[in-house]
Amino acid sequence: MGIDIRKIDEIIERYDKSEESLLAILQDFQHTFRYVPEEGMKRVSEVLGVPESKIYGVGTFYKALSLKPVGRHTCKVCTGTACHLKGAHTLTDIIGKELGVEPGGTTKDGRFTLQTVNCVGACALAPVVMVDDEDYYEGSSPQDVLKNLRKYK
Amino acid sequence: MEKITIKINGKDIEAVKDQSVLEVARENGFAIPALCFHPEIETRAGSCRVCLVEVSQNGRTRLVTSCNYPVRKGLEVRTDTDLVRRIRKGVVELLLSRTPDSPVIQKLARENGIEKSRFFVDEGEHYRNRCIACSLCTQVCEEVVGVSAISMLDRGRDKAPGTPYLKPSQVCIGCGACAYACPTDAISMIDEGEVRKIWGREFKMVTCSVCGKPYIPEAQVDWIVKTTGKDRSFFDKCPDHR
Numbered sequence: 001m002g003i004d005i006r007k008i009d010e011i012i013e014r015y016d017k018s019e020e021s022l023l024a025i026l027q028d029f030q031h032t033f034r035y036v037p038e039e040g041m042k043r044v045s046e047v048l049g050v051p052e053s054k055i056y057g058v059g060t061f062y063k064a065l066s067l068k069p070v071g072r073h074t075c076k077v078c079t080g081t082a083c084h085l086k087g088a089h090t091l092t093d094i095i096g097k098e099l100g101v102e103p104g105g106t107t108k109d110g111r112f113t114l115q116t117v118n119c120v121g122a123c124a125l126a127p128v129v130m131v132d133d134e135d136y137y138e139g140s141s142p143q144d145v146l147k148n149l150r151k152y153k
Numbered sequence: 154m155e156k157i158t159i160k161i162n163g164k165d166i167e168a169v170k171d172q173s174v175l176e177v178a179r180e181n182g183f184a185i186p187a188l189c190f191h192p193e194i195e196t197r198a199g200s201c202r203v204c205l206v207e208v209s210q211n212g213r214t215r216l217v218t219s220c221n222y223p224v225r226k227g228l229e230v231r232t233d234t235d236l237v238r239r240i241r242k243g244v245v246e247l248l249l250s251r252t253p254d255s256p257v258i259q260k261l262a263r264e265n266g267i268e269k270s271r272f273f274v275d276e277g278e279h280y281r282n283r284c285i286a287c288s289l290c291t292q293v294c295e296e297v298v299g300v301s302a303i304s305m306l307d308r309g310r311d312k313a314p315g316t317p318y319l320k321p322s323q324v325c326i327g328c329g330a331c332a333y334a335c336p337t338d339a340i341s342m343i344d345e346g347e348v349r350k351i352w353g354r355e356f357k358m359v360t361c362s363v364c365g366k367p368y369i370p371e372a373q374v375d376w377i378v379k380t381t382g383k384d385r386s387f388f389d390k391c392p393d394h395r
Binding site for chain 1: 322
């Protein structure tokens, strides 16, 4: 995969060498590499003295952590109660068709990962789509959402 | 060791403060079914929910898991009320929908008057169809064996024990304690001649010099020698011929 071991060590360096730092380190991996690499988990195990099994358990538990590389942008379609009623699933289908991926999948060019999430706390905008955890799009017009998605390279 | 008196099903029972309700009850002849309880394991996850009992304390009555509920002065326990039976039946019915292939769960279901689960039956990998995700195996591996080769992976309905990266573990010693502890026989361990297969890895077995029976993985001998300083020659013979 060509993950730079120095980058991994740089991230681990920032934290106390204790089990409490585990999740923060894995989150930084996710942020830097767009996934949590196996090499990283192995290194964390050595440095923190935490069994690899535990680290892998944490890695598989949190949805915010991915063990496979995700796209440069994440597109989260909210399927919370309000969004569900306002047609979140149709919206997911339309976006999925445009991007050519199923929910949870990443486009071949690595541009987008499509996810469904349970509630982004913006029910007034339902159905809502969130891109890169910062941009919210009101999704009652799927065409507008698709247009907005094209901005992301 | 503070001695206290509690009531179980109306009877006065002597107990040591902070013992678990389950252990006190069983010591005194009250049967409480349980799956994920093991006396050697300190972590009482209370995850199978089968050991539910009704407790009353300070005028409050509620259902608790007896395996990890500490006895205190004046506690009243009822192990077999209508409420306990009804809720336990529901718990077992849910377990049956997750592990339809497990003879242990099937038997427990029959004992609780369940013919067939009304819920969606999960069809997945075979071992998942027996695993109730109680995490007793991972606790044994960590607490008793001390190697932490396996942990609970994923969550929700996909939660199940496994090795890191789903690859054969390099720290596993092939002891089989996880398979032994598993209350639903969900972990596959196959001994074939001088080879034991468990968690996707093959372990070479040491053969008893008297009876010629392969009885312990070499990796386990290495681990015991390393951690206890015991002499390696001790393992030339199996426990029956020492």
